Structure formats: C-alpha cells, structure tokens
Amino acid sequence: MTYLDERSEPSSASELLDLFYATRTQTEKLTAPLNDEDLGLQSMEDASPPKWHLAHTTWFFEEFILKPFLPGYQPKDNRFAVLFNSYYVQAGPRHTRSRRGLLSRPTVTEVLSYRAHVEDALRDGLSRGGFTLDPDRLDALVTLGCHHEMQHQELLITDLLHALSFNPLLPAYIPSQPGAVTAIREQDWTLHAGGLVEIGHDGDGFAYDCEGPRHKVWLEPYKLADRLVTNGDWIAFMNDGGYETQTLWLMEGWAVREKNGWDSPLYWWQQDGQWWTYTLQGPRPVDLSAPVVHVSFYEADAFARWSGRRLPTEAEWEAAAEATEIEGNFLENGTHIPQGRHASLWGDVWQWTSSAFSPYPGFSPPDGAIGEYNGKFMVNQMVLRGGSCATPKLQMRSSYRTFFYPQQRWQMLGLRLAADQ
Structure with a gap:
C-alpha cells in the first residue's frame, strides 16, 4: 500500500504503538550524546538543528493525527504549529527555514516535554480506540508518521555532521571505532x-x-x-x-x-x-x-x-x-x-x-x-x-x-x- 491506501488487515493498536515507540526511542538514542548547545546548531539553510528535528517529527503526529482525529486533544502550545511546520502550506504559516537555529526558546527541556505530551496522547487514543477515523486509515497515518521520523533521523545526524565540521576542534559525535582492514577489491x-x-x-x-x-x-x-x-x-x-x-x-x-x-x-x-x-x-x-x-x-x-x-x-x-x-x-x-x-x-x-x-x-x-x-x-x-x-x-x-x-x-x-x- 502507499501511505494513504487502505489495508485489508490493519495493524493492531499494540503493533502500531510498538512501531511508534521503537521509532521515537531511536531518535532519542541519536540525540543522547548531544548537549543543549549541540541541539541548537544550524549550519546552513538546507540543514536544521537537532532540536528542531525532535520537535518537527512530534508536530507531524500532532498536526495530521491528534488534532483532526482525537476528540478532546489539547495541544501543548498552539504556537508550536508555526515554529515546527516545515513546508506544508495547507497546514498554515511557518517559521523561516534559515532561522530555525535562532529558536533558543522553546528550550530543549520544553521540546522534550512536547514530545512526551504527544506520545501520551497518541498512546491513550490508540489504547482506548478514541480516534474518529477508520482503523486502516489510522494505521496508514501512524505508519507514515513513523517513516517520516525515520527520514528525519538520517537528516538529524547528517545535519549535525555538517554543523560540527565548522568547529576547529573537530569534535566526535560518537567515540572513534577502529576500522577493520578491508582489502581493496577490483571492480567487476x-x-x-x-x-x-x-x-x-x-x-x-x-x-x-x-x-x-x-x-x-x-x-x-x-x-x-x-x-x-x-x-x-x-x-x-x-x-x-x-x-x-x-x-x-x-x-x-x-x-x-x-x-x-x-x-x-x-x-x-x-x-x-x-x-x-x-x-x-x-x-x-x-x-x-x-x-x-x-x-x-x-x-x-x-x-x-x-x-x-x-x-x-x-x-x-x-x-x-x-x-x-x-x-x-x-x-x-x-x-x-x-x-x-x-x-x-x-x-x-x-x-x-x-x-x-x-x-x-x-x-x-x-x-x-x-x-x-x-x-x-x-x-x-x-x-x-x-x-x-x-x-x-x-x-x-x-x-x-x-x-x-x-x-x-x-x-x-x-x-x-x-x-x-
């Protein structure tokens, strides 16, 4: 299926939550070696700060699943919709892409609290069957949100590499690992x-x-x-x-x-x-x-x-x-x-x-x-x-x-x- 097609057998709520939490945990594992200063770095317009990736992937679940389909959901902060939209014109106004690195507020702590708020709401909605859309479409949207976050996992570390490369100290994001000696193989x-x-x-x-x-x-x-x-x-x-x-x-x-x-x-x-x-x-x-x-x-x-x-x-x-x-x-x-x-x-x-x-x-x-x-x-x-x-x-x-x-x-x-x- 493509991401909005219907499945003949939608995933169960527990299967969706497993995928959701595995994806979110992987993102947090990638940011674990970083300090607050690292999390705010933006080196060029094509790249975004790690903190913004954490918030934008959270906004995606909120904007396309929680707000329209979970009755009673209350956003953590309505202003985040402007700050963390990327390029979705139909979703409303957006903060200028090249200035994402200037967002010292909300703080890292507040962004992590935002992530927890959205995770709790999604878990609650799935666990009690509270969403107002059919299971196959819900399945497709949550799965899309997870794959969207996986794309941002890749962007997060490559954007970080670019940002850290400007530091004369050439810091390591993760400890150096000795590379295995590999023979140079002729091309066939x-x-x-x-x-x-x-x-x-x-x-x-x-x-x-x-x-x-x-x-x-x-x-x-x-x-x-x-x-x-x-x-x-x-x-x-x-x-x-x-x-x-x-x-x-x-x-x-x-x-x-x-x-x-x-x-x-x-x-x-x-x-x-x-x-x-x-x-x-x-x-x-x-x-x-x-x-x-x-x-x-x-x-x-x-x-x-x-x-x-x-x-x-x-x-x-x-x-x-x-x-x-x-x-x-x-x-x-x-x-x-x-x-x-x-x-x-x-x-x-x-x-x-x-x-x-x-x-x-x-x-x-x-x-x-x-x-x-x-x-x-x-x-x-x-x-x-x-x-x-x-x-x-x-x-x-x-x-x-x-x-x-x-x-x-x-x-x-x-x-x-x-x-x-």
Whole structure:
C-alpha cells in the first residue's frame, strides 16, 4: 500500500504503538550524546538543528493525527504549529527555514516535554480506540508518521555532521571505532538482460506516494559495477585532473564547481601528503577501500565520464535490486561511516542515478496537506537509491526513491557505475 491506501488487515493498536515507540526511542538514542548547545546548531539553510528535528517529527503526529482525529486533544502550545511546520502550506504559516537555529526558546527541556505530551496522547487514543477515523486509515497515518521520523533521523545526524565540521576542534559525535582492514577489491560487473520490466511499489506494505504506481519500463541489456566507487578510485580521478578538466563536466556542474572551489569531496583535506576526512567519529585518514561519500551529482557524473562509464538509471538499479537481500551498512550499525564490507547493492552510501525525480505514469498526490509530502518536489532534483549508513534499514525496499538537488553534498551520497553491454 502507499501511505494513504487502505489495508485489508490493519495493524493492531499494540503493533502500531510498538512501531511508534521503537521509532521515537531511536531518535532519542541519536540525540543522547548531544548537549543543549549541540541541539541548537544550524549550519546552513538546507540543514536544521537537532532540536528542531525532535520537535518537527512530534508536530507531524500532532498536526495530521491528534488534532483532526482525537476528540478532546489539547495541544501543548498552539504556537508550536508555526515554529515546527516545515513546508506544508495547507497546514498554515511557518517559521523561516534559515532561522530555525535562532529558536533558543522553546528550550530543549520544553521540546522534550512536547514530545512526551504527544506520545501520551497518541498512546491513550490508540489504547482506548478514541480516534474518529477508520482503523486502516489510522494505521496508514501512524505508519507514515513513523517513516517520516525515520527520514528525519538520517537528516538529524547528517545535519549535525555538517554543523560540527565548522568547529576547529573537530569534535566526535560518537567515540572513534577502529576500522577493520578491508582489502581493496577490483571492480567487476553483474550482467542484466534488461527487456520489459516492472518498477515501482507493488502495493504490499508501506511505501511513499512517489514510489508508485507500478509500471512497465523497457531496458536495454546493461551491467552494474559489483561494488561502489571507492575513495581510492576517487583519488585516482583527482590525481588525473578530474576537478580541472572541464570537458568531463556538465556545463552547470562546472559552474558550480568553480563557484564553490571544489577540488575534493566535502569534508576532505590534505595533511602531510595524506588525505583526511571529518566524520561523526571525528577526523580520520581517508580509507582507500571505503566507498567515497559526500559527492554531488555533478561530481559523480564527471567521475563516470572520466571512467568511460555512466551512472545507472533508477529503473536499472531497481530491476537489479528487486530480488536481492537488503543487507548492508545502515543506521542501526551505529558507525555512521561508509565501510564497503558488504558485496551488496544496499547501504553505505546513497547512489546517484541519472534519473530526474519526476512522477511515474498515473501518479497523483493524496488530497490535503499530506499530498505536499513528495509531489511538490518533483522538479530539478535527481534520484538516489539503496540507502546509506545513516538510513534506517526498516525504510529500505527496492522501490524507495530519495532525491536531492544535483549540487548538494552534505548527505551520505556516493555512486556505483553502470555501462551498456
């Protein structure tokens, strides 16, 4: 099902509460290492403070479930609706995104109290059957709220990484963990026959609206690299003038590279002839065998051109991944660093595709403010697949599409090569 479709067998109240509390607990686990000053950091307009993520994910449950469907519910503070709405125009006015880091009030304590208030109300409503909507729709909305919060778990730690990177002390969010020595593996290829394939969500289980409808796509025979592009591969690209060779770059990408002075992935610097990178475990030497991360679509496309290959389409990636096990390095592993230890299409870094984020044939967004979740962003962005070391594994399915602007780098973004057979 997509997130507002009806289920033939809705989850029980206890199952929904289990999902809800597991999700909320994971968020609080991610913020446990942070102090109040950390929780208020906002380093750019694209990112938000951890405190805001805590409050916004709470507002989502309040705005779309408790306020309209739980008689007698009283908000903790009506002003929070303005402070913690993100981009839902139909839900009312919103605080300016670039100024979220200026919200010293409400305090962290007050935000946590707000979370507890909403959790208590949702638990009470589910336990006593107090909601005024049918069970399948309630199931869909609570499940959507949980998956929405999982997306913000990923944003929370990648936004935090960006903010902490400006501190000259280069602090560690979590203690440094010694990395296992991984042999540098030569790249090989998996062959795929192509033909007429179906992609998109098949209606079984949760999915976002943009993952459907399922539809047919024709693919010519193709091959995918059996591993992600590594830091060692990327250094070879850099050493061969990849950042200085204009003919490798899309015109717009070259303009962005020049404007920003890019000469390496985000968070990299060179010290005594050694490349270093800043991570959520603090600074560390670049691991040549690990997947490269924090590169934009423009950089990924230039690398593919330099290598004589290309980026896969999202249909090629999905057709290859659909029958594979979802195994890899995800958020639950707790390292928050790409490792490259799994020979898998999944995890470590999101993989840029050559596909623009656009609606599938027959797509129509749900009615109301919920319909603003994905549909309004279907322009000027590129699709990525496969999840990352910051993505909850529970979110992963072969039809899952995430999307970012081609110049963005602060997320866990990498690439896998493709080629025609």
